[in-house]
Amino acid sequence: xxxxxxxxxxxxxxxxxxxxxxxxxxxxxxxxxxxxxxxxxxxxxxxxxxxxxxxxxxxxxxxxxxxxxxxxxxxxxxxxxxxxxxxxxxxxxxxxxxxxxxxxxxxxxxxxxxxxxxxxxxxxxxxxxxxxxxxxxxxxxxxxxxxxxxxxxxxxxxxxxxxxxxxxxxxxxxxxxxxxxxxxxxxxxxxxxxxxxxxxxxxxxxxxxxxxxxxxxxxxxxxxxxxxxxxxxxxxxxxxxxxxxxxxxxxxxxxxxxxxxxxxxxxxxxxxxxxxxxxxxxxxxxxxxxxxxxxxxxxxxxxxxxxxxxxxxxxxxxxxxxxxxxxxxxxxxxxxxxxxxxxxxxxxxxxxxxxxxxxxxxxxxxxxxxxxxxxxxxxxxxxxxxxxxxxxxxxxxxxxxxxxxxxxxxxxxxxxxxxxxxxxxxxxxxxxxxxxxxxxxxxxxxxxxxxxxxxxxxxxxxxxxxxxxxxxxxxxxxxxxxxxxxxxxxxxxxxxxxxxxxxxxxxxxxxxxxxxxxxxxxxxxxxxxxxxxxxxxxxxxxxxxxxxxxxxxxxxxxxxxxxxxxxxxxxxxxxxxxxxxxxxxxxxxxxxxxxxxxxxxxxxxxxxxxxxxxxxxxxxxxxxxxxxxxxxxxxxxxxxxxxxxxxxxxxxxxxxxxxxxxxxxxxxxxxxxxxxxxxxxxxxxxxxxxxxxxxxxxxxxxxxxxxxxxxxxxxxxxxxx
Numbered sequence: 001x002x003x004x005x006x007x008x009x010x011x012x013x014x015x016x017x018x019x020x021x022x023x024x025x026x027x028x029x030x031x032x033x034x035x036x037x038x039x040x041x042x043x044x045x046x047x048x049x050x051x052x053x054x055x056x057x058x059x060x061x062x063x064x065x066x067x068x069x070x071x072x073x074x075x076x077x078x079x080x081x082x083x084x085x086x087x088x089x090x091x092x093x094x095x096x097x098x099x100x101x102x103x104x105x106x107x108x109x110x111x112x113x114x115x116x117x118x119x120x121x122x123x124x125x126x127x128x129x130x131x132x133x134x135x136x137x138x139x140x141x142x143x144x145x146x147x148x149x150x151x152x153x154x155x156x157x158x159x160x161x162x163x164x165x166x167x168x169x170x171x172x173x174x175x176x177x178x179x180x181x182x183x184x185x186x187x188x189x190x191x192x193x194x195x196x197x198x199x200x201x202x203x204x205x206x207x208x209x210x211x212x213x214x215x216x217x218x219x220x221x222x223x224x225x226x227x228x229x230x231x232x233x234x235x236x237x238x239x240x241x242x243x244x245x246x247x248x249x250x251x252x253x254x255x256x257x258x259x260x261x262x263x264x265x266x267x268x269x270x271x272x273x274x275x276x277x278x279x280x281x282x283x284x285x286x287x288x289x290x291x292x293x294x295x296x297x298x299x300x301x302x303x304x305x306x307x308x309x310x311x312x313x314x315x316x317x318x319x320x321x322x323x324x325x326x327x328x329x330x331x332x333x334x335x336x337x338x339x340x341x342x343x344x345x346x347x348x349x350x351x352x353x354x355x356x357x358x359x360x361x362x363x364x365x366x367x368x369x370x371x372x373x374x375x376x377x378x379x380x381x382x383x384x385x386x387x388x389x390x391x392x393x394x395x396x397x398x399x400x401x402x403x404x405x406x407x408x409x410x411x412x413x414x415x416x417x418x419x420x421x422x423x424x425x426x427x428x429x430x431x432x433x434x435x436x437x438x439x440x441x442x443x444x445x446x447x448x449x450x451x452x453x454x455x456x457x458x459x460x461x462x463x464x465x466x467x468x469x470x471x472x473x474x475x476x477x478x479x480x481x482x483x484x485x486x487x488x489x490x491x492x493x494x495x496x497x498x499x500x501x502x503x504x505x506x507x508x509x510x511x512x513x514x515x516x517x518x519x520x521x522x523x524x525x526x527x528x529x530x531x532x533x534x535x536x537x538x539x540x541x542x543x544x545x546x547x548x549x550x551x552x553x554x555x556x557x558x559x560x561x562x563x564x565x566x567x568x569x570x571x572x573x574x575x576x577x578x579x580x581x582x583x584x585x586x587x588x589x590x591x592x593x594x595x596x597x598x599x600x601x602x603x604x605x606x607x608x609x610x611x612x613x614x615x616x617x618x619x620x621x622x623x624x625x626x627x628x629x630x631x632x633x634x635x636x637x638x639x640x641x642x643x644x645x646x647x648x649x650x651x652x653x654x655x656x657x658x659x660x661x662x663x664x665x666x667x668x669x670x671x672x673x674x675x676x677x678x679x680x681x682x683x684x685x686x687x688x689x690x691x692x693x694x695x696x697x698x699x700x701x702x703x704x705x706x707x708x709x710x711x712x713x714x715x716x717x718x719x720x721x
Contacts, residue, residue, distance in 0.1 A: 232338020
């Protein structure tokens with residue numbers, strides 16, 4: 001460059017600074033150029049303005065010297081800042097179509113002045129009434145979000161303004177917006193670690209879902225990948241969390257029962273919406289830095305295909321669940337994911353099973369192990385939501401199939417014989433022919449094949465995770481059979497409709513009847529019995545068993561009895577509950593042939609305590625009718641004789657001392673017929689066979705205990721403490 005050449009109106013000092021290798025000096029020159037051009041604008045001196053631009057373009061920007069080129073670019077940027085909406089608005093020959101590719105290319109520049117120059121151009125173009133920049137927004141939106149993360153506060157603010165103006169235009173004219181072409185761009189930036197970018201992208205996503213409606217459904221898996229982790233944010237990112245929650249709820253509402261139809265494109269009319277007066281929230285900035293605390297593989301977002309440019313007025317949309325289920329399963333199985341995210345995932349699964357059951361059951365076998373594993377979660381809220389999903393799977397008509405196939409995972413596979421429904425021939429419980437089998441009573445809803453899968457695998461998990469049984473077993477089973485809200489956690493009353501308590505106890509009792517781990521079977525029976533006798537949610541089930549008036553209730557009693565035999569004391573308590581006092585007495589007589597251990601006596605102690613509870617009020621009142629309840633009194637005395645001289649012994653002894661003398665109860669009319677409270681043994685139940693079954697089961701328990709202890713005692717030897 002010739003130093004003696006005249007570059008007027010640029011001064012020699014400006015020229016030297018533009019050619020300097022130091023950025024700071026070129027920046028000073030740019031500020032001088034901006035000041036100079038502003039003066040020319042004020043004077044309306046267009047000749048000098050054009051001369052400055054021509055000089056910077058030809059002599060500097062196109063120079064072979066790198067420092068001169070940099071000086072020319074920063075000088076032109078200064079000119080554009082000084083001139084504002086005048087460059088474009090004063091020209092009738094501006095080629096927008098040819099300009100956009102150049103803008104798209106340069107928008108990714110990391111230079112602050114170049115970014116400022118680009119933002120200025122976009123602001124000018126956006127303000128011109130005759131230019132519709134929304135048509136080209138998909139080409140520059142990603143670059144704008146990149147600029148929003150600039151270190152310069154002024155540039156970030158300018159970019160916020162540009163994005164805010166675009167969003168206003170989108171809300172005014174949603175029918176002309178290419179939502180599909182920008183969906184993935186938002187998905188990517190909703191996952192960034194920059195709070196401002198993430199909040200802004202999430203606000204855009206919220207508006208896109210609400211404005212475009214079902215057009216966004218093909219991008220659901222990517223949207224969920226971005227949104228779900230944000231639901232677990234703490235108060236430091238409250239704004240992002242709140243907007244993410246709206247996105248999640250709005251997206252969920254787009255799924256309808258019609259999506260369960262065969263996979264055929266569904267015409268959708270794009271939704272029109274009025275501007276949201278609360279849209280200023282999109283400009284809020286998060287208070288803390290950092291990104292999602294856990295997310296699935298990023299391939300979920302990048303692997304989604306983008307629609308080609310097309311009209312969205314009648315866009316064909318089909319809901320494909322593969323990607324959605326994959327994302328949900330990934331988040332649910334990731335133990336690092338926050339509680340609120342896991343709850344949201346389970347809500348999504350439940351919603352999909354309700355709205356699209358046929359499509360969802362294609363994924364049930366792959367989801368089942370993860371849902372079972374979630375029962376070990378530390379949060380009661382997560383467990384309840386998990387139970388709600390499992391209950392819907394187990395009761396949905398869409399799950400009815402002849403052979404649902406084995407579960408995924410080697411530890412969860414069950415043989416076909418294990419899944420067979422019990423039949424009357426196998427049970428052999430009732431004398432009367434033609435009674436219904438044990439699969440379920442006519443009074444209860446029919447469960448599908450997954451119900452038995454659920455029960456079998458739930459018991460397997462209890463067996464392999466004894467801590468889960470001890471800590472959460474009662475809570476889980478109560479949640480499944482709940483008829484009302486529990487105090488421990490908000491148990492959904494709908495679960496009683498989905499998984500009837502009778503079905504749960506029926507199936508578990510049948511499965512435990514075939515359990516090879518006898519110690520686990522005894523523990524599980526004790527847990528089920530405690531729940532049956534103490535849970536307020538099971539009041540109706542207890543009433544059903546109390547009288548055994550119907551073949552269904554008798555079937556249920558027999559089914560429970562055969563499994564309850566794994567635990568002698570629980571068997572007696574079941575007889576007390578069903579008012580089978582004579583059989584209870586017969587059982588207690590057999591206790592003399594059992595191995596009496598400390599655990600055995602502890603359970604007898606607990607049964608005595610239970611007899612004093614409100615649940616057995618009717619039993620205590622029946623002690624007044626001595627003549628008609630002799631076996632009740634003899635059974636209680638039998639328990640008394642089993643106990644050592646303990647507090648439970650004193651409690652039961654005092655109770656029996658209150659039993660009146662039958663001679664004092666005689667009336668003038670003499671002894672009359674038995675009162676209505678008296679219940680004779682049901683003639684349809686083979687109590688002799690039940691007693692033999694009890695002896696066989698207890699003999700097996702004795703064999704196992706001897707094998708574990710390594711003792712060589714004879715099986716009929718009695719050990720008394």
